[in-house]
Amino acid sequence: MGSFDVPDPLIPHFIAQHARWQPRKAAVVEGERTVTWADFDAATNRIANGLRALGLERGSRLAVLMHNGIEMTEVLFGAGKAGVSVVPINLSVNDAAVAAMIEDSGASAVAASGEQCLRIDALRRGPAPLEDLALLGHGAPGAPWIELAPWRDRASAAPPRVALTGEDECNIIYSSGTTALPKGIVHSHRCRVHWASDLALALRYHGGAVTIISLGQYSNISWVAMLSTVLVGGTLVVMPSFDAHRLLEHVARHRITHGAVVPVQLQRLLECGETSRFDLASLEAIMCCGSPLPPDVKRGAQAALGCALIELYGLTEGIITTLAPEDFQRKLTSVGKPIAGQEVKLIDDAGREVERGAAGEIVGYGRLVMTGYHRRPDATQEATWIDETGRRWLRTGDLGRLDEDGFLYIVDRKKDMILSGAQNVYPADIEHVMRGHPDVSDVAVIGVPSAKWGETPYAVVVPRAGATLDPGTLTEWTNARVGRQQRIAGAALRDSLPRNPNGKVLKRELRAQYARVATS
Numbered sequence: 001m002g003s004f005d006v007p008d009p010l011i012p013h014f015i016a017q018h019a020r021w022q023p024r025k026a027a028v029v030e031g032e033r034t035v036t037w038a039d040f041d042a043a044t045n046r047i048a049n050g051l052r053a054l055g056l057e058r059g060s061r062l063a064v065l066m067h068n069g070i071e072m073t074e075v076l077f078g079a080g081k082a083g084v085s086v087v088p089i090n091l092s093v094n095d096a097a098v099a100a101m102i103e104d105s106g107a108s109a110v111a112a113s114g115e116q117c118l119r120i121d122a123l124r125r126g127p128a129p130l131e132d133l134a135l136l137g138h139g140a141p142g143a144p145w146i147e148l149a150p151w152r153d154r155a156s157a158a159p160p161r162v163a164l165t166g167e168d169e170c171n172i173i174y175s176s177g178t179t180a181l182p183k184g185i186v187h188s189h190r191c192r193v194h195w196a197s198d199l200a201l202a203l204r205y206h207g208g209a210v211t212i213i214s215l216g217q218y219s220n221i222s223w224v225a226m227l228s229t230v231l232v233g234g235t236l237v238v239m240p241s242f243d244a245h246r247l248l249e250h251v252a253r254h255r256i257t258h259g260a261v262v263p264v265q266l267q268r269l270l271e272c273g274e275t276s277r278f279d280l281a282s283l284e285a286i287m288c289c290g291s292p293l294p295p296d297v298k299r300g301a302q303a304a305l306g307c308a309l310i311e312l313y314g315l316t317e318g319i320i321t322t323l324a325p326e327d328f329q330r331k332l333t334s335v336g337k338p339i340a341g342q343e344v345k346l347i348d349d350a351g352r353e354v355e356r357g358a359a360g361e362i363v364g365y366g367r368l369v370m371t372g373y374h375r376r377p378d379a380t381q382e383a384t385w386i387d388e389t390g391r392r393w394l395r396t397g398d399l400g401r402l403d404e405d406g407f408l409y410i411v412d413r414k415k416d417m418i419l420s421g422a423q424n425v426y427p428a429d430i431e432h433v434m435r436g437h438p439d440v441s442d443v444a445v446i447g448v449p450s451a452k453w454g455e456t457p458y459a460v461v462v463p464r465a466g467a468t469l470d471p472g473t474l475t476e477w478t479n480a481r482v483g484r485q486q487r488i489a490g491a492a493l494r495d496s497l498p499r500n501p502n503g504k505v506l507k508r509e510l511r512a513q514y515a516r517v518a519t520s
Contacts, residue, residue, distance in 0.1 A: 047078025058083030166190030184374030319364025
């Protein structure tokens with residue numbers, strides 16, 4: 001007797017399935033506009049067929065510089081139906097970085113919106129011009145741009161005739177900008193289905209999910225929320241940009257159940273003081289990731305929002321742990337355990353697994369790990385640890401420790417560790433103490449040169465609104481509460497800390513700015 005030959009479903013298959021079985025249900029909402037699953041399926045089919053008519057084939061790449069919205073959502077998922085890999089680019093990076101990413105990715109077309117079209121035009125006329133690109137614009141300035149909506153609507157709404165496989169490239173997402181040269185992170189279609197299914201389970205998604213997207217849709221954090229919602233056939237509510245008041249309005253108006261945020265967004269929600277003014281009863285689970293979540297923000301956000309707060313640790317490259325709601329109180333400062341199908345170990349500088357309780361570099365294994373870095377076999381190799389069985393693990397560059405119950409705690413970024421007088425000093429430990437000062441709103445501790453110690457800790461502090469902080473007094477307060485090797489050499493006050501769009505502090509920039517601070 002023969003067997004049924006059933007291919008593994010990929011994200012385009014789920015979109016088509018939702019269109020068949022819940023055609024009138026809302027798929028994407030932006031402002032006053034709503035697109036049903038039937039219309040979303042048709043629009044993404046049209047974009048796929050339109051891209052193929054432009055000459056983009058399976059394996060081609062489409063750079064995307066668009067603002068959050070229905071159009072960007074359709075472009076991201078429509079390209080996937082054509083077998084075209086999307087390269088969503090962070091809109092906040094400088095022009096040179098935009099050009100470098102487009103060039104490095106090998107994109108043969110660009111989809112842009114509004115002023116991003118003008119930005120691409122300027123780069124096409126620059127000293128190292130971008131050439132041979134098909135140009136799709138939402139709100140385009142005219143020829144040679146093709147206006148997105150009429151172009152889409154002229155294409156066929158029939159399913160594209162593309163033999164898509166799980167091994168086909170789905171996207172290239174460039175690293176967040178904490179390093180000087182972003183690397184392109186490649187995910188296959190099969191990998192992205194696993195991201196969707198594994199995280200939908202871990203983050204408690206279901207068919208009734210209504211998900212708020214408040215970060216740029218170029219961010220992998222937004223992709224986590226989008227993929228999980230598309231898999232279960234929920235509804236995406238897309239905000240053009242984050243604003244604490246507007247987000248609360250959206251929750252109340254659209255009965256939001258799920259969302260993905262970064263710590264700085266949670267902090268803004270608490271600081272706005274308006275959570276009690278809105279009906280937030282629909283909220284079920286909010287995922288937070290991108291950088292360590294301070295315990296006071298973690299406690300405050302859960303109380304103010306009245307829902308499960310799930311902290312997630314992971315990289316765009318892969319490996320995910322979550323602190324489940326049932327472990328929230330007893331393991332508050334942990335980032336939890338690996339989700340089903342993932343594994344984590346800690347290794348020392350020699351590549352040996354460390355003992356339980358000791359600090360080591362976090363390495364991870366599982367089906368969420370990237371294919372590799374685009375055109376960077378050297379970087380892929382550098383990010384690889386091979387165990388005694390020959391299995392390849394992803395090196396994260398983060399230092400962590402495991403407690404007696406197997407919960408993971410982030411110690412610090414390996415590159416941010418301070419070597420002071422031959423002792424390892426972890427800035428995160430000092431930052432945790434300094435956040436306990438009543439007048440400190442935000443803090444980053446960096447290593448600065450020291451004639452005596454080689455390098456020594458130095459604090460860059462954002463005071464709370466209306467507070468008067470004296471750097472010398474704060475230094476004394478801190479040094480009375482930390483270990484001898486952890487004592488800071490001084491503190492600088494400023495209005496804000498430099499962060500990438502995912503909320504991660506750019507310590508590389510701070511180290512450059514304060515490299516000449518005089519210390520003993």
